[in-house]
């Protein structure tokens with residue numbers, strides 16, 4: 411793994427910084443891309459640390475120079491208070507920016523005596539030519555820093571809540587978390603030839619991964635104990651719209667026998683195939699009505715994945731120690747059935763090693779030939795789906811045909827309940843829905859053909875043409891692989 415290489419090679423550490431090393435590994439070795447969904451890889455977080463904060467520090471220095479040119483004691487009270495340094499130390503740059511804005515904005519009223527020492531012309535320059543443009547820029551920077559810090563705090567807020575849930579799931583709650591992993595390329599084999607490599611660039615399988623969490627039969631309120639089931643579902647369909655993720659989720663609920671009692675929590679990232687009006691219809695309407703149980707719909711912050719699933723994808727991956735890597739070192743994986751077999755072998759070995767540990771379900775999922783002819787969506791003008799990480803759908807328990815209630819919680823840890831009343835359903839009907847798209851390789855697949863001893867072969871003809879020119883003595887047959 412990249413971290414171990416980096417940690418164990420002092421020479422590598424001397425030559426490059428950890429982020430550079432991770433970046434190179436990610437770009438050069440596909441299997442290390444597992445890490446690309448880690449918290450520290452988020453592009454927003456990266457922009458904050460690598461651009462916004464350094465730029466803001468520079469801006470602050472320049473602002474300070476410009477103000478002190480006119481009034482050398484401008485920052486005396488600021489430095490004496492020393493709070494900004496502490497906030498900066500804690501990484502709260504929005505707080506630093508906000509305090510600075512307040513300091514500059516109120517300077518003329520708070521520090522009149524100091525400003526009186528300046529000439530009238532200098533006072534005017536300070537106020538309108540130095541302070542005013544700095545305030546304007548500072549306001550812009552403050553709003554950016556605040557929004558980015560909010561993103562980072564929200565990511566931790568949802569992420570930590572999710573991780574704590576796995577150990578502290580409420581009784582009568584069931585949790586399903588899921589994600590599509592990076593596509594699995596085909597074929598994989600102990601030795602790979604040129605045509606195989608070309609095929610890998612074109613042919614891949616989709617893999618949906620999930621973890622289902624429920625209380626074990628021995629679990630009590632005093633001593634909670636949960637069972638985990640990991641799911642790996644393979645499909646030849648590589649498209650991943652909301653319809654595909656909903657199909658996979660339905661398969662997962664069937665495969666795990668998720669109970670229809672209690673509350674079902676669904677956790678995913680905010681990818682458009684998990685957080686859209688099509689998903690919302692499926693979660694809040696279809697599932698909630700069919701299962702007659704409350705559905706808690708939860709999303710992690712933008713670009714922040716679920717570490718437990720990333721770990722699963724890493725164990726089962728194509729790198730040397732991953733299940734697929736180990737399997738492909740001994741047996742070829744040419745198609746979806748081989749791939750399923752490789753993962754099943756890994757799962758069986760893992761469950762044998764750790765019989766009381768997580769269970770594994772590996773499955774090939776066959777989509778209907780065509781995409782759905784009727785597609786349904788749930789919208790609400792008052793609900794901006796991209797602005798929430800938590801919605802609850804609650805079924806009506808009476809006899810009347812009342813649709814489930816929809817409640818916006820915004821954050822999973824929030825007690826606020828904002829009932830969404832203005833929902834609308836939208837239906838799109840397609841007379842001839844498209845077929846699902848699969849990848850394919852339209853050339854001969856020499857690796858799947860065996861050479862027939864009865865048949866002619868190109869190399870036999872080459873031999874016949876060249877047999878009168880024997881090789882020099884030192885060129886001998888080599889051992890087979």
Ligand SMILES: [Zn+2]
Nearest residue numbers: 452454455565
């Ligand atoms: Zn982020």
